[in-house]
Amino acid sequence: MVDDDVTETRDGPLTARDRFDRIHADIRNRICLLEYPPGEKLSEVELAEEFGISRTPLRRVLARLEDEGLVTSVHGVGTMVTDIEMEELAQVYRLRKELVLLQTSLDVAPPDAVYLARVEALLARAEALKTAPSAKAFSTLDRDMFLTLLELTANTPLRTMSKRLYFRTARIWLQQVTASKIDLMQEIEVYAREVRDILEALKLGDLDAVGHMRRSHISLSFARMIK
Amino acid sequence: MVDDDVTETRDGPLTARDRFDRIHADIRNRICLLEYPPGEKLSEVELAEEFGISRTPLRRVLARLEDEGLVTSVHGVGTMVTDIEMEELAQVYRLRKELVLLQTSLDVAPPDAVYLARVEALLARAEALKTAPSAKAFSTLDRDMFLTLLELTANTPLRTMSKRLYFRTARIWLQQVTASKIDLMQEIEVYAREVRDILEALKLGDLDAVGHMRRSHISLSFARMIK
DNA sequence: ACGTCAGATGATGTGCACAACAGGCGGGTG
DNA sequence: CACCCGCCTGTTGTGCACATCATCTGACGT
Numbered sequence: 001m002v003d004d005d006v007t008e009t010r011d012g013p014l015t016a017r018d019r020f021d022r023i024h025a026d027i028r029n030r031i032c033l034l035e036y037p038p039g040e041k042l043s044e045v046e047l048a049e050e051f052g053i054s055r056t057p058l059r060r061v062l063a064r065l066e067d068e069g070l071v072t073s074v075h076g077v078g079t080m081v082t083d084i085e086m087e088e089l090a091q092v093y094r095l096r097k098e099l100v101l102l103q104t105s106l107d108v109a110p111p112d113a114v115y116l117a118r119v120e121a122l123l124a125r126a127e128a129l130k131t132a133p134s135a136k137a138f139s140t141l142d143r144d145m146f147l148t149l150l151e152l153t154a155n156t157p158l159r160t161m162s163k164r165l166y167f168r169t170a171r172i173w174l175q176q177v178t179a180s181k182i183d184l185m186q187e188i189e190v191y192a193r194e195v196r197d198i199l200e201a202l203k204l205g206d207l208d209a210v211g212h213m214r215r216s217h218i219s220l221s222f223a224r225m226i227k
Numbered sequence: 228m229v230d231d232d233v234t235e236t237r238d239g240p241l242t243a244r245d246r247f248d249r250i251h252a253d254i255r256n257r258i259c260l261l262e263y264p265p266g267e268k269l270s271e272v273e274l275a276e277e278f279g280i281s282r283t284p285l286r287r288v289l290a291r292l293e294d295e296g297l298v299t300s301v302h303g304v305g306t307m308v309t310d311i312e313m314e315e316l317a318q319v320y321r322l323r324k325e326l327v328l329l330q331t332s333l334d335v336a337p338p339d340a341v342y343l344a345r346v347e348a349l350l351a352r353a354e355a356l357k358t359a360p361s362a363k364a365f366s367t368l369d370r371d372m373f374l375t376l377l378e379l380t381a382n383t384p385l386r387t388m389s390k391r392l393y394f395r396t397a398r399i400w401l402q403q404v405t406a407s408k409i410d411l412m413q414e415i416e417v418y419a420r421e422v423r424d425i426l427e428a429l430k431l432g433d434l435d436a437v438g439h440m441r442r443s444h445i446s447l448s449f450a451r452m453i454k
Numbered sequence: 455a456c457g458t459c460a461g462a463t464g465a466t467g468t469g470c471a472c473a474a475c476a477g478g479c480g481g482g483t484g
Numbered sequence: 485c486a487c488c489c490g491c492c493t494g495t496t497g498t499g500c501a502c503a504t505c506a507t508c509t510g511a512c513g514t
Contacts, residue, residue, distance in 0.1 A: 016302060016474095016497060044466075054499045056283075059466085060290055067291060075243060075466050076505035091382045094333060102325055107318060155318045157395070161388045168384070243467060243504095271496075281469045286496085302496050303475035 016057070023051050024061045031070050031081055032143070032170045033136055034178065038083035042071065069168050084172055086226075092169045093222045097215050099162050104211035107155040111202050118148060119199050126192040133184050135177045138191070143170065145195065149214070152207065176225050187224075190217075243284070250278050251288045258297050258308055259370070259397045260363055261405065265310035269298065296395050311399055313453075319396045320449045324442050326389050331438035334382040338429050345375060346426050353419040360411050362404045365418070370397065372422065376441070379434065403452050414451075417444075 014022075027047070030036050048058045062079055065071045073079040111119075125141050146166055150159050176182045194217050201209040241249075254274070257263050275285045289306055292298045300306040338346075352368050373393055377386050403409045421444050428436040 041465090055466095056498055056500090060287070063287055063290065064294060067294065073466065074506085076464085076507080078465055088383060091334060092384050095329070095382055095384050098329055098333065102322070106321060106325065155322055156315060157319050157322050157392060161391075164388075165384060268495095282496095283468055283470090300496065301476085303494085304477080305495055 019051075019053070020057065020061060023053075023058070024064060027061065027065065028068075028070065028167060031065075032167060032174075033139060034171055034174055036081050038081050038171075038175075040081045041078045042081065044079065068164055084169060089169055089172060090222075090226075092165055093218060096162070096165055097218050099158070099165070100214040100218060101211045102155075102158055103150060103153045103162060104207040104214075106158060107153050108207055109152060109154050110205065110207075111152065115148075115151070116199070116202060119195075119202060122148060123192070123195045123199055126188070126195045129188045130185075130192065133188060135174055135184060138177075138184070138188060139170070139174045142173075142191070149198070149210070152210075173221070173225060181227075182224060190220075246278075246280070247284065247288060250280075250285070251291060253278075254288060254292065255295075255297065255394060258292075259394060259401075260366060261398055261401055263308050265308050265398075265402075267308045268305045269308065271306065295391055311396060316396055316399060317449075317453075319392055320445060323389070323392050324445050326385070326392070327441040327445060328438045329382075329385055330377060330380045330389060331434040331441075333385060334380050335434055336379060336381050337432065337434075338379065342375075342378070343426070343429060346422075346429060349375060350419070350422045350426055353415070353422045356415045357412075357419065360415060362401055362411060365404075365411070365415060366397070366401045369400075369418070376425070376437070379437075400448070400452060408454075409451060417447075 027036075027042075036042065042062070044055050044058055044062065048055045051058065062071060062073060066073055066079075070082060071079050072082050122141065122145050125137075125144075129138055129141065143166075147163075150162055153159065173182070177184055177187070194213065197213055198210050201207070201213065254263075254269075263269065269289070271282050271285060271289065275282045278285065289298060289300060293300055293306075297309060298306050299309055349368065349372050352364075352371075356365055356368065370393075374390075377389060380386065400409070404411055404414070421440065424440055425437050428434070428440065
């Protein structure tokens, strides 16, 4: 599991910002893993009780999720998990196709042995999925893979924006799988092959190849999804 | 003046979201125009009084500004306008250089006569600056030019991210000018020439040329800034 | 039977008082 | 004189009560 952008447990007591980031990532993961499917109504009081805080700080989390396009709040109605229009989904994918090239060409930090070992571990998880297929485990793996590859660039703004775009549409693929519109086993096969190819290119230091492989994978993945 | 992302005055009464966007854009402009220079302490109570609201909704605005990297809030200390590290500034510019190419190649909407007339008006403002140089007016013109050219792409996520990046660093250039590290007249001359070239390319329908001209302008502008 | 409207209900948005925290000031002490 | 500790002040963070809004319900009138 990749630590994401949540600050790890530090020595001192948890500050307000730590709680905020933790709860934000938590709810975001629930949305991306479809525990809160599109249209689900999120109750501020219930979530506040669950996290042991008041509505005030929780509303700040929901406000950020709204900025990120994951929920929408309507006065007097409620806070609902957003659905994604077909056109916007296509726009996000077209943009992500371009950004992955930048992730391996802009301010790149060459991978070291430790990094390669981490990617090998991810490959092992991909291989393991073949014998024990699980849509959620696949989704989690894809997220970790994405965050790991994002470390290749040292460009902070590029990292931030790529993350936002990724989490904006990550749940759609999972939704299509659960609706049986995508063959899970086939996707896992393709994915494992892609991870293997990426690892190979990383070992050779050919980051440009990594970018173009990811680009084509995103393109094909999108094509299979809307099929 | 370009309307920006603030919803215009609609028929009904102002909703909460309208107030929020209005105040957000207002404070953001003050920061970008250096009315609140880096390091300035923003008082929540004072701002709340000025806008005639309570601290609660104002804090939501400040939270968003903090997400966008324009301010930082520290518990018990205050909310200060951020300064920009040299390294981060360079990262933003490197990324923006790539994004401007996408703005004229991804989901582009060909400009019509009305659009061309608006760019002509912008060119007129640039020419007018030659006889009445003003750093703030120049800064405002650059913002309007940026937002106008951003309309060339219909890709909403690309628009959103480009905006965030632009407003993240827009004040730095103005800061360098007021510190007399940049020659204002020379910048205005260069800028007017660039707008003229862009307008020419737009009339010819050569959007690719527009992108590359903007890219080189950003590159040169950054080089002059850090000189 | 059907349309209408007042009231109930539950949600988000707002205002306000207090808690938590950091920094500055000043007196006490070795 | 230097250092330390406690108080004071100003700021952000939190909890809570209320305002505002949209939706549903059901009684009423036609």
